[in-house]
Amino acid sequence: MIHPLHQTYFSNYSVLRTSDLEEARTRVSQKFCDHRLDLADRTARLSVAHNAVRGTHLSVNYLSYGAEVMVDPGYLGAFYLFQIPLSGKALIRHRGDEITAHARAGTLLNPDRPTRLHWDAECSQLLFQIDRTHLETVASALTGAPLPGPVRFDMSVDFSTSNGQKIHRSFMACAKAVERGVLFQRPLSSLDAQVEFDLVQTLLTQQNSNISHIITRADTAARPRDIRRALDYMHAKLGEPITITDIAQAADVNIRTLQKSFRQTLGLTPMQVLRNARLDTAHYLLMARCNTPSVSDTAYSTGFSHLGRFSSYYRGRFGHRPSEGPQP
Known part of the structure; x- marks a missing residue:
């Protein structure tokens, strides 16, 4: 209550x-x-x-x-x-x-x-x-x-x-x-843009409206090749400020279908998959033995505009801050 x-x-x-x-x-x-x-x-x-x-x-x-x-x-x-x-x-x-x-x-x-x-x-x-x-x-x-x-x-x-x-x-x-x-x-x-999108999506999918039946009808499963197109697009645009709408358009499916298929196939949302791919790329760059870029340059080049969030996500995925090496 x-x-x-x-x-x-x-x-x-x-x-x-x-x-x-x-x-x-x-x-x-x-x-x-x-x-x-x-x-x-x-x-x-x-x-x-x-x-x-x-x-x-x-x-x-x-x-x-x-x-x-x-x-x-x-x-x-x-x-x-x-x-x-x-x-x-x-x-x-x-x-x-x-x-x-x-x-x-x-x-x-x-x-x-x-x-x-x-x-x-x-x-x-x-x-x-x-x-x-x-x-x-x-x-x-x-x-x-x-x-x-x-x-x-x-x-x-x-x-x-x-x-x-x-x-x-x-x-x-x-x-x-x-x-x-x-x-x-x-x-x-x-x-901020993702939160705005998610809030509106919540209203559209959880509150009855005159298009609820259309959203339900569009809620079909994507084919494996559609997911592959989405993943290819993400990796090609890691450093750019892409949205869920951009990914769905690249995969040629609607957003709701894309989200369901990613959860069923990968257990994650498309934006979580994108974030992990960006973090993995950042980790690779920061672990380079020579010519290692700065943390801020790495964050910006892999699509993170907020250094505090980048550091938090990075530590959550790898167990240490981006300015540190892996812990023994």
């Missing part, structure tokens, strides 16, 4: 602290979209706390109004909004449906359907704002074909179900990594 979490996230990334209603509406609109904001009780005192961290295709937000408010954004337009309540409750009306969101039930709002929200005074939420174009790009990669139309999810995300728990774990892990300063730090890295 998931209990309400009262932690304030991303305090080091404060966007807004205000008790002024109009300032709250204007500043929050700048981060999300234009909307109407009203106090349920005009004598109540507003106490807005908004913190936010931006990646490339999504932003992670903590938001609390500190008073009972009604929010009417109409159509979100350019983004999907996944909401995880940390405390309190919110009544959500969306696409003709109405639910009460709380710590055991989140909501996923579609950009092309009108929305109205009523937050109680204790409500605080994590809000994941996902660019519509990015989600559609990931969806096309999973299905292996152009989308027949807009992707529309069921609004309610039940965190007591198996699929809902997977979604909750993935997004909370992202929030905690941002909180620790591990994700979405400038400059952004390939890890």
